[in-house]
Amino acid sequence: MLSESVFCLLTEDLLIRILDRVNSDRKSLRLVCKEFHRVESTTRKTIRILRIEFLLGLLQKYCNIESLDLSVCPRIDDGAVSVLLSHGSVNWTRRIKRLVLSRATGLGYVGLEMLIRACPLLEAVDVSHCCGYGDREASALSCAVRLKELNMDKCLGVTDIGLAKIAVGCSKLESLSLKWCLEISDLGIDLLSKKCLELKFLDVSYLKVTSESLRSIASLLKLEVFIMVGCYLVDDVGLRFLEKGCPLLKAIDVSRCNCVSPSGLLSVISGHEGLEQMDARYCLSELSAPLINGLKNLNHLNIIRINGVRVSDFILQIIGTNCKSLVELGLSKCIGVTNMGIMQVVSGCGNLKTLDLTCCRSITDVAISTIANSCPNLACLKLESCDMVTEVGLYQLGLSCLMLEELDLTDCSGVNDIALKYISRCSELVRLKLGLCTNISDIGLAHIACNCTKLTELDLYRCVRIGDDGLAALATGCNKLTMLNLSYCNRMTDTGLKCISNLGELSDLELRAIPNITSIGIKAVAINCKRLANLDLKHCEKINDSGFWALAFYAQNLLQL
């Protein structure tokens, strides 16, 4: 009662400020205090609807919503939209600027058009993974004249016609992602580049476009980010168009473009000295000497990902000495990465935040120590399948890289409980992958659980020595966990599951092939983990109907089973 009266005295501005400071627990504030509830209902800008039944009420309550996320409401359909829009007093659509309709497969073009026409200020729409969407839906989207951002990933049915509709209708478009829109061809891209001159971001990944498209794209003067992953019909001829065009280009991604050679990439590089990001994953077999020389000029380069390329110590040395501002380096599956090379590259690039050394099997603790010493800001380190890494290297990591947020040690058989103890000093860890680390046990896990309280993702795939005790420690320590993979951890039982059920934030849980868990454990999880959305119970043979009944009854947010 007291608190309520206090808040009554505060002005709305102050309340809003308080609310802004409280990031994580708005919900509890909202629920216990009328004032906060009132303030939030007027200031809240974004909303993610979990269940469609509440949509109308929520929209009425939060009248200033600017961003509406319906991505977890696949049930929304044309009828629902027309009901929503026909409720006379509702003018919630007036202010909406962002619509997330990802995976909202129930919505047809009629409903989509109604929705979009009702939102005059709409600037961003996400219809990614609406696989059934075609030209008619695209034409509905083109009604949003002010649209600046559009994500159409995997709208499989959209053809050039649909793209043309959008290009003509939404001429202010700045960001467009056409990933996996397989029907789109050069003609559509050409028209797009003629009509949408404001484009800054363009993703044409996996389209069947040829170099001709790049000729048109080169005419986009404002383009900054261009992504063409897996465009296997584009070759060096196309990249040469880019050399002269797109003066503001900052990032290019030619990953998995099989026809691209180092000389093509070189032409892009030589035309854009301000390039900040270069992705060439799995498209080159090796870097040619001219390309390496070209890299010397790219002083602004932040991100290089050259996964799958044969590199040498010399190349890494060049990168290390020239690209001083490098923030991310991806050398995943590169052949020829040695301790020496790594040492040379990290000694130059002290600002590295992300380092991907997946499958660089020849690196050892020496390299890890050097990395730890040279890159204190490291936030993400991927060492998957680096078998030679042991607790010796990770000891240094735990000492120096306190900012580390993500660590991937999947399949590093050298990691044991002591190593985990060292790692646990990185208290900022958010994501930790320990899959296939068969040498870790409950003791190591307890170290992690005690110190890494910010952990949200943990992968313990096939960590066969993990048992219920470790999970109990985990459940008490890392209560922010949202994703947990326990597949094939065959020692765990219902007791462990009951511990897990204390993780209230859990949304993704994999329990594949755990023979000892039964319906009782599942029921506990279903009751307590309210946010559970994805649950994998494959090959859990002891779970019977009662477990599923519990799931059906309690876990109302479950999306995938």
Next chain:
Amino acid sequence: MNPTGSLCANNWARSSSLVPPGNGLQTNLSLDPSSFFGVGIETPFKEINQPSPTQCVIPGESKKDVKITDQETSKLQDWDPSAMLNNLSFLEEKIHQLQDVVHMIVNKKFQPFEQPRELVTQEQQLITADLTSIIVQLISTAGSLLPSVRNTVANTSPLIGQLSQLRGINLPFGTGTSSGIQPQNNCENKLFDHSIQNDVPNKCEMEQNHNMEEHEHKDEEDMEEGENLPPGSYEILQLEKEEILAPHTHFCTICGKGFKRDANLRMHMRGHGDEYKTPAALAKPHKETGSEPKLIKRYSCPYGGCKRNKDHKKFQPLKTILCVKNHYKRTHCDKSYTCSRCHTKKFSVIADLKTHEKHCGKDKWLCSCGTTFSRKDKLFGHIALFQGHTPAIPLEENKGLAEPPDRCDAKENSTMVGSMNFCFGSNPSSENGIDNMMDVKGNIDDPINYFSSLNFEGCNFGAFNEFSQPPFEDSDSSFSFLMSGSFNYAPKSGGESCSDNL
């Protein structure tokens, strides 16, 4: 496109060369408007009105009415005096209007305060524009006299020499360009020239009354050559409407049966007697190649105001009788042949129908403007070119909304289509979709092609127009509309010369 462009540039250059005398005139005007008329308009008018059987008052010269004598009426047989009268009275009206405007300007001059300079120049431009159009009209009016007068031209004067020198300047224009666009522009150039020439000699030596006849001849001759294709002259023939529409052109002199082809007639003639069976009678009537070089024949459309009509200021002749027939049917006749597949497209030439029927239903790429394309890239080129055009999605529901209200049935059709489509849209399997597409195609074609037929009409009509001014689709069609009203093309020429002056 390029030749047109270069020609345009030439035109501009030409018109800029026209400017100095124009400026002179304008300064004149500011001093004394009546004298301006005296120089600018009086002369051409005199020349061309001369043969008119009526008396014409030249409004510009209110003090000095010019009586026109019937000197040459005897020579002129095959021109239409009533049409001429119409033209002249129209011109008279036009000049009156202009006179009023100039009067107004004169009155303003006496007002105490100075006018802003732009306004004055604007007015001057307006007047020059109007004058240009009047001159052009006069010339085209005179053009109708040509065939009859040509024969009478015999004597020359020193002035002609002078003029041909002037014309000599012109010649380079027509040489390098393709003949497709040339005549039109060439003609225009000449017209401009003509107006200069009218000015030049008269300004130099103010003896208009003296030597009037030669003057006239020379002008007419000049006019005629101006309309010609590159230097070689040609004869303009104009078939009558009935002649064009007649199904047969070759008639049997004995039984009167008509044939489309002379060869068929000759075959037919064999039945009338042995004398027609001789090889000589059956052979093609041979062409007299040996004789003097034959005049190239060009044809004019009898429809007044049509660009293919010889009175049109941008007259483009038709090459053959077949061209005349097709042109006349396509442009000035009802479209009586309907496509049996789509039941929407109509044609007036049966060959067009047959061509269409070959492709009907194959034009699956259509634009929101109703135009259909057989190829996707053509559609996309079209869309890239025009603002606001989008590709139309077949079976689209909002097509029905765009319908004009009188097409209720079509609307129903399309909404029905929409609902059908909606049904299968709920479980989209590709096979199903395709089937439906095929089914509904016939229905949906209706409303769409309803538009496109309209559009095509416009296309046919202004086909060559489109090439001269590609970016302005709308203005183009409106121009062609204007042109169909007889002699109402003043706005266009006015606009042109305005832009020239700017």
